[in-house]
Amino acid sequence: MEGWDPNTKSTLTQIPLLTTKAGPRDGAAWTQRLKEEYKSLIAYTQMNKSNDNDWFRISASNPEGTRWTGKCWYVHNLLKYEFDLQFDIPVTYPSTAPELELPQLDGKTQKMYRGGKICLTVHFKPLWAKNCPRFGIAHALCLGLAPWLAAEVPILVDSGMIKHKDDATTSTET
Amino acid sequence: MEVELKEMLHDLESLKESLPDPSHRASIDKLRLRVEQLTSLEKSGPARRLKVKDMSAEVVDSNPYSRLMALQRMGIVENYERIREFSVAIVGIGGVGSVAAEMLTRCGIGRLLLYDYDKVELANMNRLFFRPEQVNMTKTDAAVQTLSDINPDVVLESYTMNITTVQGFETFVSSLKNKSFRPNKEGSGVDLVLSCVDNYEARMAVNQACNEMNQTWMESGVSEDAVSGHIQLLIPGETACFACAPPLVVASGIDERTLKREGVCAASLPTTMGYNSLKDYFPTMEMKPNPQCSNVACLERQQEYIVAKPARDAALKAKMEAEVLLVPEFALHADNEWSISVVDDSGLDSMDATSSDTLPEGLVRELPSADKSQELQTSEAPLTSNDDLEDLRRQLEALNS
Numbered sequence: 239m240e241g242w243d244p245n246t247k248s249t250l251t252q253i254p255l256l257t258t259k260a261g262p263r264d265g266a267a268w269t270q271r272l273k274e275e276y277k278s279l280i281a282y283t284q285m286n287k288s289n290d291n292d293w294f295r296i297s298a299s300n301p302e303g304t305r306w307t308g309k310c311w312y313v314h315n316l317l318k319y320e321f322d323l324q325f326d327i328p329v330t331y332p333s334t335a336p337e338l339e340l341p342q343l344d345g346k347t348q349k350m351y352r353g354g355k356i357c358l359t360v361h362f363k364p365l366w367a368k369n370c371p372r373f374g375i376a377h378a379l380c381l382g383l384a385p386w387l388a389a390e391v392p393i394l395v396d397s398g399m400i401k402h403k404d405d406a407t408t409s410t411e412t
Numbered sequence: 413m414e415v416e417l418k419e420m421l422h423d424l425e426s427l428k429e430s431l432p433d434p435s436h437r438a439s440i441d442k443l444r445l446r447v448e449q450l451t452s453l454e455k456s457g458p459a460r461r462l463k464v465k466d467m468s469a470e471v472v473d474s475n476p477y478s479r480l481m482a483l484q485r486m487g488i489v490e491n492y493e494r495i496r497e498f499s500v501a502i503v504g505i506g507g508v509g510s511v512a513a514e515m516l517t518r519c520g521i522g523r524l525l526l527y528d529y530d531k532v533e534l535a536n537m538n539r540l541f542f543r544p545e546q547v548n549m550t551k552t553d554a555a556v557q558t559l560s561d562i563n564p565d566v567v568l569e570s571y572t573m574n575i576t577t578v579q580g581f582e583t584f585v586s587s588l589k590n591k592s593f594r595p596n597k598e599g600s601g602v603d604l605v606l607s608c609v610d611n612y613e614a615r616m617a618v619n620q621a622c623n624e625m626n627q628t629w630m631e632s633g634v635s636e637d638a639v640s641g642h643i644q645l646l647i648p649g650e651t652a653c654f655a656c657a658p659p660l661v662v663a664s665g666i667d668e669r670t671l672k673r674e675g676v677c678a679a680s681l682p683t684t685m686g687y688n689s690l691k692d693y694f695p696t697m698e699m700k701p702n703p704q705c706s707n708v709a710c711l712e713r714q715q716e717y718i719v720a721k722p723a724r725d726a727a728l729k730a731k732m733e734a735e736v737l738l739v740p741e742f743a744l745h746a747d748n749e750w751s752i753s754v755v756d757d758s759g760l761d762s763m764d765a766t767s768s769d770t771l772p773e774g775l776v777r778e779l780p781s782a783d784k785s786q787e788l789q790t791s792e793a794p795l796t797s798n799d800d801l802e803d804l805r806r807q808l809e810a811l812n813s
Contacts, residue, residue: 259706262578269801276804283811295812298805304578308812326574329581330616333655333706337576337613351611352530363612367779370706 242381250380252285254278259371261331262304271332272303275374282376293387294379296323303327306375310340312387314395317402323383335366336375338383346399347390356390358382417451463564467493467520476563477520496565499523499593499602503575503584503618505551506530508632509608510541516566517559523567523593524559525602526552527584529574567593576617585621605629612779619654622646623709626716640688649713652699655706657777706782 242250256274260267279296286292296308304327311320321343325336337355344354351357358366362382366373373381394400421444428440461476469481477492484492498521502509505528513524528551532542546554552570559568571587573580591601605627607618615631622629626648634641646653688694701714 263581273799273801273804276801276808280804280807280811283808287811297808297812302578326577328576328613328617329578330576330613330620334576334613334616364779367781368783370782 246380246384249282249285249289250377253282253376253380255372256332256374257372259332261329261333262302262327263329268303271374272298275303275376278374278376282380293384294323296375296379306336310379310383310387312391314392317395317404319391319395319400319402332371332374335363335373335378335382338378338386343390343394343400347394349386349390356383356386358386361385413454414451417447417454421447421451460561460564467496480519495520496522497594498604499525501525501527501588501602501605503527503605503607504609504614505555506536506608506610507539507634509606510539510551510555512606512608513555513559514541514562517563520563521566523569525569525571525587526555527571527573527575528552529572529580575621576613581617581621584617585625588621588625588627600625600627602627607631615654619646620707620709623648623653623707623713626713639690648710649701649715649717652701653705653707653710653713655710656702657699 254274254277256271256278258267258271258274260271262268264271283292283294286294293312294308294310296306296310299305299307305324306327307322307324309320310323311318313319321340324339324341327336328334335358337351338358339354340350340356341354343350344352349357362378362385365381366378369377391400395402424440424444424447428437428444431437431440464476467477467481468475469478469485471478471482475481481492483489500516500521500523502513502524505513505526509526509528513526516524530551532546532549532551532554534544534547536542537544541558542551542554543558546557549557550570550572552572556568556570559566569587571583573583575581575584588600588602588605591597593601597603605618605622607615607629609615609618610633618629618631621627628645628647631644631646631654632642644654645651701710701717703711703714705711705714
């Protein structure tokens with residue numbers, strides 16, 4: 239964990255850890271894991287809200303809890319940039335981490351795999367492997383997606399790859 | 413077109429004969445040659461060859477299997493035509509998978525199952541196989557198009573899907589189990605699975621399927637900088653599975669992160685164990701299964717392998733005895749000045765948990781193994797208060813609204 243900023247570190251220690259090592263094909267054990275995922279996500283969301291650092295919405299889009307969709311956003315130069323967020327829980331979960339996708343950014347940055355999967359290889363995958371099965375979706379968002387947004391959104395905005403949604407109107411005014 | 417060219421040849425011939433002046437004959441012969449060239453070009457056009465019922469060993473230019481059947485005559489293979497009974501599944505039709513598929517097709521493999529979720533892009537043209545006009549086709553369909561042209565005898569199945577999702581994985585497993593091609597085959601419906609994918613998640617999914625089905629498979633990979641690669645044979649229960657040990661990398665001597673060029677994130681594993689062409693370093697190693705492997709199916713296969721050991725030893729002994737009977741026994745060396753003796757190494761066959769921890773020189777692990785100790789155990793406060801899934805879902809939705 240060396241190299242991480244103290245804020246992320248302290249947030250991380252407050253996200254409840256998970257205990258059940260089970261994937262979507264494991265029946266009752268998966269249900270148990272899913273409960274732990276929810277508890278951890280609820281705690282993380284509450285913490286973000288109380289720290290005035292609310293930055294995503296995510297919910298299961300099927301009853302099995304294997305497909306998740308939502309939004310995430312990042313504020314850069316006082317402007318909020320919002321993106322669709324989606325991912326599947328892989329069959330080999332939690333041995334392998336979920337591959338977080340931002341489909342709207344597909345093809346706009348090199349730090350991304352086909353289909354808008356953000357690149358987690360260097361900054362997150364080793365942490366996930368080391369902390370299996372204690373890390374869950376909330377940890378993937380905190381340690382995988384949040385630093386990715388912080389690194390990539392400013393570059394995407396400054397290079398003109400993405401525009402703020404109000405930009406079309408404001409640019410004609412100025 | 414062909415008929416027209418034939419008429420033209422005929423006309424040229426009669427023109428040549430009717431000309432009294434022999435000085436024009438050379439130019440007429442030239443014209444005739446050109447027409448003949450055009451005729452052969454026309455013939456080699458998109459016409460597809462017909463299916464072949466039996467592989468012939470006849471050495472003629474028109475026999476697609478003559479060079480392969482020659483292997484039989486030379487004693488390299490016993491019965492080449494048996495290749496038509498075999499099914500191979502290829503997961504990932506990229507740089508490695510497409511070439512493997514093409515070679516097996518040219519060899520006349522019985523059946524190929526192709527899996528990929530990607531489409532062909534111009535960026536793929538640096539590799540063999542795909543052609544610019546196939547851009548935007550799915551890789552599996554483009555592959556089937558090319559492969560069936562090369563060899564219509566091969567049965568080709570195309571599966572466009574992601575095997576790491578729950579649904580994709582189910583289709584993957586059921587397609588491997590399908591035995592309609594050879595109903596009396598033992599085990600699964602395929603003889604070999606080739607993993608030619610470019611990411612850890614897909615490798616783990618292939619590993620999961622093959623462990624559950626007791627299916628022998630091969631894992632392969634090429635690094636993003638194209639100077640190293642790896643290949644691994646996996647026999648469930650007998651050799652290490654892909655989850656038995658974290659993937660290995662050839663140690664570069666430099667921190668990997670400083671090697672990574674800023675802004676580049678290619679979809680390949682950064683060098684798994686294997687060949688490094690810059691150092692001309694190709695370590696090989698046998699990996700025993702890890703008795704503490706995190707994969708439950710792997711542990712089941714390991715147990716089966718141990719249980720089957722007496723039967724395996726008996727079969728091996730019987731085979732060796734049969735061979736001994738064939739060779740008349742005599743002392744190879746009358747004297748043994750240096751007291752050299754052959755020692756039975758079966759004692760080394762026991763499972764050794766520590767042996768998988770020692771790596772050959774030059775290799776390091778790519779991912780750490782999971783800690784047993786809970787170093788991040790700060791919020792161990794039990795979260796029991798609410799244990800209803802619906803309730804938890806509603807709580808999260810309330811926070812989301």
